[in-house]
Amino acid sequence: MPSRRRALLILLLLAAAAVVSVAVSLLTGSVQLAPLEVLRGLGGDAAGLGGEVVRGLRLPRALAGLACGGLLALAGALMQVLLKNPLADPYVLGVSGGASVGALLAMLFGLPLLALHAGAFGGALAAMLLVFGLAHGEGSWTQTRLLLTGVIVAAGCGALVALLLSIAPESQLRGMLFWLMGDLSQVESAWPALLVLALGLACVLPFSRDLGLLARGELSARVLGVPTERLRLLIYALASLLTAVAVNLAGSIGFIGLIVPHLVRLAAGNDLRLLLPAAVLAGGTLLVVADTLARVVVAPQQLPVGVLTALLGVPVFLYLLSRQPQRNAS
């Protein structure tokens, strides 16, 4: 029996975990800072190294992790509803492929950072419009058609990425590879992405019960009065946009969008009224934790954060999956 109280309790716990993860991320790094120094740095009245490190480096990075993880997890949860496929992730419809092609092109020509962002965002939108235009062509908008078109566009983008990598000069190859694996160190300000995330969540929360019905089947949802066609358009556009913003922020970080909705589903059930906000919080937390580890595990070297999201996510996922039968029986 779904209940609002249980949902609020779980969301509160997840919010607390998110706050703790950001705090830990602010406290860790190659420069040792005491908690008090970090607090003063946040307040803005600390001159010198402490304030600079906290405000200039650690805070934007932690917030970027929070935003990017939340965006990807929400986009993943929406894609899984849209395609009625638990294996769907934000990248399945070619959005990140398009973004990668755009960003790598900008890098290849040595364009400034702004052009890289513009390239990534433009590529993502182009892929999204291409998939939507082709899949929508005949008026029939089945998820199989959408999925196939998206997978093909993604494959085409993958080939283009390989082509760009093979002709890129040695000096730029490392930056390109890091971008492809996802990297939070280049972020200047995460506030726009956090704003998009908040708006996206505010957009879908009023429809979360309708979305739950849509995930159960188009026909039965329509019988119960859900305007499925409009709703599918909304979540397609929204999920693509959220993905584009996330990819633009930190490159293509894999795995979060696929695994976080499942983590929440396994731990807290499949009610989208809880699942959507919980996935946002859990996704943000997971990425902040992974990024903190990526910074410190082999410091001063940094690992690509995408590698750590997978290394953290897989065991947790497998554990939850294996204890699932017991939960059924009880």
Added chain:
Amino acid sequence: MTNASSALLATDQLDIVVAGRTLVAGLQLAVAAGDTLAILGRNGAGKTTLLHTLANLRPPAAGRIELCGHPYADYEPRTAAYLRGLLTQSQNDSFPSSVLETALIGRHPHLGRWAWEGAADERIALAALAAVGLAGLEQRQVSSLSGGERQRLAIATLLTQQPRLYLLDEPLAHLDLGHQIAILELAQCHASEHQAGFVLALHDVNLALRYCRRALLLFGDGRWIAGPSRDVLTAENLSLLYGHPLQAVGSGPSSYFIAA
């Protein structure tokens, strides 16, 4: 449409066309409160398409449909869901869900945008599950149910929706004999006690004769016959309907049909 105002559902000159083929032409039909109507016909004769059209899931090729005296255009989708429900032939379960959670989705049209299911909704769902013999299975995962149990869960979900007009597409599919009778008795009793209307696509002529007051025969080429079951379900009509000779055994209220 002489009695349109008192009817839950009324059609006027309704045409059903699928892929250029006219399956039903000029259908005049009225389902009143307390009525039970069986739809019979061969595979592909248009039973499902007619039910979907009556539920406003697809537009008719021509003609008008009125639900409780108003065309569907007058209703918000959710208001229509308040008045009519449909049991579809297949249910999809990509994502895990418990039996009770699944039954509770029937409450959707009754709940506000931000509302959660309350104790009253739960009582309704539990009663519906008990009515189809699924009491005690509330916490089970849907994926662990048998085919017949899933079918009864779908019926319970429809009962939880509490519409005034029930459209059921092959409600007896996957059910054993005992449950077939139980579901039909449930429909009959629900129709008379709650003044609900039932339209059921069935394949069993004898059950239709026994439990449905009226019958609609679809011949799949545009022709149709509707009327009281006793009058419409004759050996002659049914032999024509199924393309196989049927024989009436016995006479009067206890007569039944067997395939010759």
